[in-house]
Amino acid sequence: LSLYMAYLGRGKQTFSELFNRELVFRHGDRSPVxxxxxxxxxxxxxPQGFGQLTKTGMQQLFxxxxxxxxxxxxxxNSTYNRKEFYVQSTDFDRTIMSAQSYLSGLFPPTSSQIWNPELLWQPIPVHVVTKSTDRKLHFPLRDCPRFDELQNETQTSSEFQSRIQPxxxxxxxxxxxxxxxxNHLKILDNFQLWNTYDTLYCESIHNFSLPVWATKDAVGKMEKLAELALLSLFGVYKTEEKSRLQGGVLVNIILNSIKQATNSSKERKMEVYSAHxxxxxxIQIALNxxxxxxxxxxxxxxxxxxxxxxxRYSIEMHYRNxxxxxxxxxxxxxxxxxxxxEKFAELVSPIITENWSREYIYIGFDVAVGLLFIFNLVLLYLLYHYGRCRRRNNYQDI
Structure with a gap:
Protein backbone atom coordinates (compact mmCIF):
# COMPACT_ATOMS: atom_id res chain seq x y z
CA LEU A 1 0.00 0.00 0.00
CA SER A 2 1.35 3.43 -0.67
CA LEU A 3 -0.22 6.57 0.56
CA TYR A 4 1.46 9.88 -0.24
CA MET A 5 0.79 13.21 1.39
CA ALA A 6 2.65 16.31 0.34
CA TYR A 7 2.47 20.00 1.03
CA LEU A 8 3.51 21.91 -2.02
CA GLY A 9 3.64 25.53 -3.13
CA ARG A 10 3.34 25.67 -6.92
CA GLY A 11 3.57 28.54 -9.34
CA LYS A 12 4.89 31.99 -8.53
CA GLN A 13 1.78 33.94 -9.47
CA THR A 14 -0.91 32.26 -7.37
CA PHE A 15 0.92 30.22 -4.74
CA SER A 16 3.93 31.12 -2.65
CA GLU A 17 5.87 28.35 -0.99
CA LEU A 18 5.84 24.66 -0.16
CA PHE A 19 5.75 24.03 3.56
CA ASN A 20 5.77 20.34 4.25
CA ARG A 21 4.72 16.97 2.93
CA GLU A 22 3.84 13.63 4.42
CA LEU A 23 3.85 10.32 2.61
CA VAL A 24 2.40 6.93 3.36
CA PHE A 25 3.04 4.28 0.76
CA ARG A 26 2.08 0.70 0.26
CA HIS A 27 4.96 -1.75 0.12
CA GLY A 28 6.03 -3.13 -3.24
CA ASP A 29 5.43 -6.49 -4.90
CA ARG A 30 5.76 -9.40 -2.46
CA SER A 31 5.27 -13.14 -2.12
CA PRO A 32 1.89 -14.42 -0.85
CA VAL A 33 1.25 -13.97 2.87
CA PRO A 47 13.17 -17.35 -2.15
CA GLN A 48 12.50 -15.66 1.21
CA GLY A 49 9.23 -17.36 2.15
CA PHE A 50 5.80 -15.80 2.57
CA GLY A 51 5.06 -12.10 2.84
CA GLN A 52 8.48 -10.93 1.66
CA LEU A 53 9.41 -8.13 -0.72
CA THR A 54 10.56 -9.29 -4.15
CA LYS A 55 13.13 -7.71 -6.46
CA THR A 56 10.21 -6.34 -8.46
CA GLY A 57 8.89 -4.73 -5.31
CA MET A 58 12.25 -3.17 -4.56
CA GLN A 59 12.31 -1.64 -8.03
CA GLN A 60 8.77 -0.29 -7.66
CA LEU A 61 9.66 1.61 -4.50
CA PHE A 62 13.00 2.74 -5.90
CA ASN A 77 16.91 19.08 -0.66
CA SER A 78 19.24 17.14 -2.92
CA THR A 79 20.99 15.77 0.17
CA TYR A 80 19.54 13.97 3.17
CA ASN A 81 19.11 16.09 6.31
CA ARG A 82 17.83 14.30 9.41
CA LYS A 83 16.27 17.50 10.78
CA GLU A 84 14.10 17.88 7.69
CA PHE A 85 13.23 14.28 6.92
CA TYR A 86 11.75 11.36 8.92
CA VAL A 87 10.60 7.90 7.84
CA GLN A 88 8.55 5.39 9.81
CA SER A 89 7.37 1.87 8.96
CA THR A 90 5.05 -0.79 10.27
CA ASP A 91 6.79 -3.79 11.80
CA PHE A 92 6.91 -6.01 8.72
CA ASP A 93 9.94 -7.02 6.67
CA ARG A 94 8.26 -5.95 3.43
CA THR A 95 7.38 -2.44 4.64
CA ILE A 96 10.80 -1.86 6.20
CA MET A 97 12.56 -3.03 3.03
CA SER A 98 10.17 -0.95 0.91
CA ALA A 99 11.14 2.13 2.92
CA GLN A 100 14.80 1.37 2.35
CA SER A 101 14.24 0.88 -1.39
CA TYR A 102 12.30 4.13 -1.57
CA LEU A 103 15.06 6.02 0.19
CA SER A 104 17.62 4.67 -2.28
CA GLY A 105 15.72 6.37 -5.09
CA LEU A 106 14.95 9.52 -3.13
CA PHE A 107 18.32 10.28 -1.58
CA PRO A 108 21.23 8.88 -3.59
CA PRO A 109 24.33 10.36 -1.94
CA THR A 110 25.98 13.28 -3.67
CA SER A 111 29.22 15.23 -3.12
CA SER A 112 30.22 15.09 0.55
CA GLN A 113 27.65 12.38 1.38
CA ILE A 114 29.34 9.82 -0.88
CA TRP A 115 31.13 7.46 1.49
CA ASN A 116 31.92 4.73 -1.07
CA PRO A 117 32.51 5.81 -4.67
CA GLU A 118 31.57 2.34 -5.88
CA LEU A 119 28.22 2.35 -4.04
CA LEU A 120 25.86 5.30 -4.63
CA TRP A 121 23.76 4.52 -1.55
CA GLN A 122 23.67 5.82 1.98
CA PRO A 123 22.04 4.47 5.15
CA ILE A 124 19.04 6.46 6.37
CA PRO A 125 17.27 5.45 9.61
CA VAL A 126 13.85 3.80 9.29
CA HIS A 127 11.92 4.00 12.55
CA VAL A 128 9.57 1.09 13.29
CA VAL A 129 6.22 1.07 15.07
CA THR A 130 5.94 -2.32 16.81
CA LYS A 131 2.84 -4.36 16.02
CA SER A 132 1.64 -4.43 19.63
CA THR A 133 1.63 -0.63 19.94
CA ASP A 134 0.73 0.42 16.39
CA ARG A 135 -2.24 2.78 16.58
CA LYS A 136 -1.28 4.70 13.48
CA LEU A 137 -0.45 2.73 10.34
CA HIS A 138 -1.40 -0.96 10.43
CA PHE A 139 -5.13 -1.16 9.71
CA PRO A 140 -7.49 -2.39 10.89
CA LEU A 141 -6.25 -1.16 14.27
CA ARG A 142 -6.28 -4.05 16.72
CA ASP A 143 -8.03 -4.77 20.02
CA CYS A 144 -11.06 -2.54 19.48
CA PRO A 145 -14.23 -4.15 20.93
CA ARG A 146 -16.54 -1.58 19.37
CA PHE A 147 -15.03 -2.05 15.91
CA ASP A 148 -15.33 -5.84 16.28
CA GLU A 149 -18.98 -5.33 17.17
CA LEU A 150 -19.50 -3.16 14.10
CA GLN A 151 -17.88 -5.80 11.90
CA ASN A 152 -20.25 -8.46 13.20
CA GLU A 153 -23.17 -6.14 12.49
CA THR A 154 -21.84 -5.43 9.01
CA GLN A 155 -21.80 -9.10 8.03
CA THR A 156 -25.52 -9.45 8.78
CA SER A 157 -26.59 -6.02 7.53
CA SER A 158 -28.86 -5.68 4.52
CA GLU A 159 -26.28 -3.38 2.91
CA PHE A 160 -23.64 -6.11 2.97
CA GLN A 161 -25.92 -9.06 2.25
CA SER A 162 -27.31 -7.42 -0.88
CA ARG A 163 -23.76 -7.17 -2.22
CA ILE A 164 -22.59 -10.69 -1.37
CA GLN A 165 -25.73 -12.68 -2.20
CA PRO A 166 -25.06 -12.73 -5.97
CA ASN A 183 -18.82 -20.28 6.41
CA HIS A 184 -15.34 -18.79 6.67
CA LEU A 185 -15.29 -17.64 3.05
CA LYS A 186 -18.60 -15.82 3.51
CA ILE A 187 -17.15 -13.74 6.36
CA LEU A 188 -15.06 -11.44 4.24
CA ASP A 189 -13.41 -9.58 7.11
CA ASN A 190 -11.45 -12.69 8.16
CA PHE A 191 -9.36 -12.23 4.97
CA GLN A 192 -9.59 -15.89 3.85
CA LEU A 193 -11.16 -15.09 0.48
CA TRP A 194 -9.00 -12.00 0.05
CA ASN A 195 -5.82 -13.92 0.89
CA THR A 196 -6.74 -16.69 -1.53
CA TYR A 197 -7.21 -14.20 -4.36
CA ASP A 198 -3.96 -12.50 -3.36
CA THR A 199 -2.08 -15.80 -3.43
CA LEU A 200 -3.30 -16.60 -6.94
CA TYR A 201 -2.46 -13.05 -8.05
CA CYS A 202 1.08 -13.32 -6.71
CA GLU A 203 1.58 -16.71 -8.31
CA SER A 204 0.28 -15.55 -11.68
CA ILE A 205 2.52 -12.46 -11.99
CA HIS A 206 5.53 -14.57 -10.99
CA ASN A 207 4.71 -17.21 -13.60
CA PHE A 208 3.72 -19.98 -11.19
CA SER A 209 1.27 -22.55 -12.52
CA LEU A 210 -2.32 -22.04 -11.38
CA PRO A 211 -4.98 -24.69 -10.64
CA VAL A 212 -7.30 -25.46 -13.56
CA TRP A 213 -10.29 -23.93 -11.76
CA ALA A 214 -8.52 -20.54 -11.45
CA THR A 215 -9.88 -19.27 -14.77
CA LYS A 216 -9.95 -15.61 -15.74
CA ASP A 217 -13.62 -15.45 -14.82
CA ALA A 218 -13.10 -17.12 -11.42
CA VAL A 219 -10.15 -14.92 -10.49
CA GLY A 220 -12.12 -11.88 -11.64
CA LYS A 221 -14.97 -12.73 -9.27
CA MET A 222 -12.52 -13.30 -6.45
CA GLU A 223 -11.06 -9.85 -7.11
CA LYS A 224 -14.52 -8.30 -6.84
CA LEU A 225 -15.06 -10.09 -3.53
CA ALA A 226 -11.66 -8.92 -2.29
CA GLU A 227 -12.66 -5.35 -3.16
CA LEU A 228 -15.90 -5.87 -1.25
CA ALA A 229 -13.88 -7.21 1.67
CA LEU A 230 -11.84 -4.01 1.84
CA LEU A 231 -14.89 -1.79 1.39
CA SER A 232 -16.94 -3.61 4.04
CA LEU A 233 -14.01 -3.60 6.45
CA PHE A 234 -14.09 0.19 6.73
CA GLY A 235 -17.40 1.07 5.07
CA VAL A 236 -20.74 -0.23 3.68
CA TYR A 237 -22.35 -0.09 7.15
CA LYS A 238 -22.00 2.74 9.71
CA THR A 239 -19.03 4.07 7.77
CA GLU A 240 -18.68 7.27 9.80
CA GLU A 241 -18.43 5.42 13.12
CA LYS A 242 -15.97 2.91 11.66
CA SER A 243 -13.90 5.76 10.31
CA ARG A 244 -13.70 7.40 13.74
CA LEU A 245 -12.18 4.16 15.02
CA GLN A 246 -9.96 3.45 12.01
CA GLY A 247 -9.12 5.68 9.02
CA GLY A 248 -10.09 8.86 10.83
CA VAL A 249 -7.20 8.27 13.21
CA LEU A 250 -4.73 8.69 10.36
CA VAL A 251 -6.74 11.55 8.87
CA ASN A 252 -6.32 13.35 12.19
CA ILE A 253 -2.54 12.75 12.14
CA ILE A 254 -2.35 14.09 8.57
CA LEU A 255 -4.47 17.13 9.38
CA ASN A 256 -2.39 17.97 12.44
CA SER A 257 0.79 17.70 10.36
CA ILE A 258 -0.71 19.99 7.73
CA LYS A 259 -1.65 22.56 10.37
CA GLN A 260 1.82 22.38 11.90
CA ALA A 261 3.29 22.93 8.44
CA THR A 262 1.72 26.37 8.36
CA ASN A 263 4.00 27.30 11.26
CA SER A 264 7.07 28.79 9.62
CA SER A 265 9.23 27.71 12.57
CA LYS A 266 8.69 24.02 11.81
CA GLU A 267 12.00 22.61 10.62
CA ARG A 268 10.89 19.20 9.35
CA LYS A 269 9.92 19.24 5.69
CA MET A 270 8.85 15.67 5.07
CA GLU A 271 7.55 12.63 6.93
CA VAL A 272 7.21 9.24 5.25
CA TYR A 273 5.19 6.23 6.36
CA SER A 274 5.66 2.77 4.85
CA ALA A 275 2.46 0.76 5.23
CA HIS A 276 -0.19 -1.42 3.55
CA ILE A 283 -8.10 6.64 4.87
CA GLN A 284 -9.73 6.86 1.44
CA ILE A 285 -12.97 5.32 2.68
CA ALA A 286 -12.93 7.67 5.68
CA LEU A 287 -12.58 10.63 3.29
CA ASN A 288 -15.15 9.17 0.86
CA ARG A 312 -4.78 31.60 2.73
CA TYR A 313 -4.13 27.84 2.72
CA SER A 314 -5.80 25.13 0.65
CA ILE A 315 -5.40 21.37 0.22
CA GLU A 316 -5.41 19.29 -2.93
CA MET A 317 -5.54 15.49 -3.07
CA HIS A 318 -4.01 13.35 -5.82
CA TYR A 319 -3.94 9.58 -6.16
CA ARG A 320 -1.15 7.75 -7.98
CA ASN A 321 -2.12 4.16 -8.69
CA GLU A 342 -10.49 25.50 7.33
CA LYS A 343 -13.21 23.93 5.15
CA PHE A 344 -11.26 20.68 4.87
CA ALA A 345 -10.93 20.50 8.67
CA GLU A 346 -14.65 21.19 9.07
CA LEU A 347 -15.68 18.50 6.57
CA VAL A 348 -13.49 15.77 8.13
CA SER A 349 -14.42 16.61 11.73
CA PRO A 350 -17.21 13.96 11.90
CA ILE A 351 -14.62 11.19 11.40
CA ILE A 352 -12.20 12.54 14.00
CA THR A 353 -12.71 11.79 17.66
CA GLU A 354 -11.36 13.82 20.55
CA ASN A 355 -11.60 10.85 22.93
CA TRP A 356 -10.39 7.98 20.78
CA SER A 357 -9.72 5.55 23.65
CA ARG A 358 -13.25 5.87 25.03
CA GLU A 359 -14.87 5.25 21.65
CA TYR A 360 -12.42 2.46 20.91
CA ILE A 361 -13.53 0.36 23.87
CA TYR A 362 -17.25 1.19 23.63
CA ILE A 363 -19.15 -2.07 23.16
CA GLY A 364 -22.76 -0.92 23.04
CA PHE A 365 -25.28 -0.12 25.77
CA ASP A 366 -27.16 -3.45 25.79
CA VAL A 367 -23.95 -5.49 25.92
CA ALA A 368 -22.52 -3.29 28.66
CA VAL A 369 -25.65 -3.64 30.81
CA GLY A 370 -25.55 -7.40 30.40
CA LEU A 371 -21.90 -7.63 31.38
CA LEU A 372 -22.47 -5.38 34.38
CA PHE A 373 -25.34 -7.57 35.56
CA ILE A 374 -23.21 -10.72 35.31
CA PHE A 375 -20.33 -9.00 37.10
CA ASN A 376 -22.61 -8.00 39.98
CA LEU A 377 -23.89 -11.55 40.35
CA VAL A 378 -20.36 -12.95 40.49
CA LEU A 379 -19.32 -10.27 42.98
CA LEU A 380 -22.25 -11.03 45.29
CA TYR A 381 -21.46 -14.73 45.11
CA LEU A 382 -17.83 -14.16 46.08
CA LEU A 383 -18.73 -11.81 48.92
CA TYR A 384 -21.29 -14.25 50.32
CA HIS A 385 -19.08 -17.32 50.26
CA TYR A 386 -15.66 -15.84 51.01
CA GLY A 387 -16.29 -12.51 52.65
CA ARG A 388 -16.14 -13.64 56.30
CA CYS A 389 -13.16 -15.89 55.77
CA ARG A 390 -11.20 -13.14 53.99
CA ARG A 391 -11.98 -10.62 56.71
CA ARG A 392 -10.80 -13.07 59.36
CA ASN A 393 -7.57 -13.79 57.49
CA ASN A 394 -6.89 -10.12 56.96
CA TYR A 395 -7.38 -9.48 60.65
CA GLN A 396 -4.98 -12.29 61.58
CA ASP A 397 -2.41 -10.94 59.10
CA ILE A 398 -2.44 -7.64 60.87
Missing amino acids: VNFPTDLHKESEW ELGQYTRKRYSNFL YMDFLQTMAVNTGLEL DTTIGA IFNGKLPPYAACQFFELYQDNSG DSSVDPYLLTLPGCTSSCPL
Missing part, protein backbone atom coordinates in the same frame (compact mmCIF):
# COMPACT_ATOMS: atom_id res chain seq x y z
CA VAL A 34 -0.28 -17.45 3.15
CA ASN A 35 -1.39 -20.36 0.96
CA PHE A 36 -4.71 -22.23 0.92
CA PRO A 37 -5.24 -25.98 1.55
CA THR A 38 -5.26 -27.05 -2.11
CA ASP A 39 -2.58 -24.62 -3.28
CA LEU A 40 -0.19 -26.19 -5.79
CA HIS A 41 2.79 -24.32 -4.34
CA LYS A 42 4.53 -24.29 -0.96
CA GLU A 43 6.27 -21.54 0.95
CA SER A 44 9.66 -23.08 0.21
CA GLU A 45 9.22 -22.21 -3.47
CA TRP A 46 9.56 -18.51 -2.67
CA GLU A 63 11.06 4.24 -8.83
CA LEU A 64 8.63 5.90 -6.41
CA GLY A 65 11.59 7.51 -4.68
CA GLN A 66 12.91 8.77 -7.99
CA TYR A 67 9.46 10.08 -8.91
CA THR A 68 9.26 11.94 -5.61
CA ARG A 69 12.67 13.48 -6.23
CA LYS A 70 11.60 14.66 -9.70
CA ARG A 71 8.13 15.89 -8.67
CA TYR A 72 9.44 18.00 -5.80
CA SER A 73 12.89 18.88 -7.04
CA ASN A 74 12.34 22.59 -6.33
CA PHE A 75 11.47 21.90 -2.70
CA LEU A 76 13.23 18.78 -1.50
CA TYR A 167 -21.79 -14.57 -5.21
CA MET A 168 -23.15 -17.32 -2.93
CA ASP A 169 -23.10 -20.07 -5.55
CA PHE A 170 -19.61 -19.02 -6.55
CA LEU A 171 -18.45 -19.12 -2.92
CA GLN A 172 -19.76 -22.68 -2.58
CA THR A 173 -17.69 -23.66 -5.61
CA MET A 174 -14.65 -21.89 -4.18
CA ALA A 175 -15.01 -23.76 -0.90
CA VAL A 176 -14.71 -27.04 -2.80
CA ASN A 177 -11.84 -25.84 -4.97
CA THR A 178 -9.74 -24.23 -2.22
CA GLY A 179 -10.47 -26.60 0.65
CA LEU A 180 -11.63 -23.72 2.84
CA GLU A 181 -14.82 -23.71 4.92
CA LEU A 182 -17.78 -22.03 3.20
CA ASP A 277 -3.14 -1.51 1.16
CA THR A 278 -5.52 -1.46 4.11
CA THR A 279 -3.89 1.80 5.22
CA ILE A 280 -4.80 3.48 1.95
CA GLY A 281 -8.24 1.86 1.97
CA ALA A 282 -8.96 3.01 5.52
CA ILE A 289 -12.69 9.25 -2.03
CA PHE A 290 -12.26 5.46 -2.43
CA ASN A 291 -12.59 4.25 -6.03
CA GLY A 292 -13.65 0.74 -5.04
CA LYS A 293 -10.45 -0.89 -6.31
CA LEU A 294 -7.71 -2.62 -4.33
CA PRO A 295 -4.75 -0.23 -4.03
CA PRO A 296 -1.93 -1.71 -6.14
CA TYR A 297 1.67 -2.04 -5.04
CA ALA A 298 3.27 1.39 -4.55
CA ALA A 299 -0.06 3.23 -4.88
CA CYS A 300 0.18 6.79 -3.56
CA GLN A 301 -2.32 9.22 -2.11
CA PHE A 302 -1.10 12.83 -2.11
CA PHE A 303 -2.23 15.63 0.16
CA GLU A 304 -0.71 18.93 -0.94
CA LEU A 305 -0.92 22.20 0.98
CA TYR A 306 -0.82 25.48 -0.93
CA GLN A 307 -0.72 29.09 0.20
CA ASP A 308 -1.95 31.89 -2.05
CA ASN A 309 -0.62 35.42 -2.14
CA SER A 310 -3.13 36.58 0.46
CA GLY A 311 -1.84 33.99 2.93
CA ASP A 322 -0.42 3.85 -12.08
CA SER A 323 3.20 4.85 -12.61
CA SER A 324 2.61 5.38 -16.35
CA VAL A 325 0.22 8.33 -15.91
CA ASP A 326 0.00 11.44 -13.77
CA PRO A 327 -1.76 11.13 -10.40
CA TYR A 328 -5.54 11.64 -10.45
CA LEU A 329 -6.95 14.79 -8.86
CA LEU A 330 -9.53 13.91 -6.19
CA THR A 331 -12.16 16.07 -4.54
CA LEU A 332 -13.33 15.85 -0.95
CA PRO A 333 -17.16 15.67 -1.08
CA GLY A 334 -18.63 19.03 -0.15
CA CYS A 335 -15.61 21.02 -1.27
CA THR A 336 -13.69 22.01 -4.37
CA SER A 337 -10.62 20.18 -5.68
CA SER A 338 -8.55 22.93 -4.07
CA CYS A 339 -10.17 22.88 -0.64
CA PRO A 340 -9.55 25.69 1.86
CA LEU A 341 -7.79 24.33 4.92
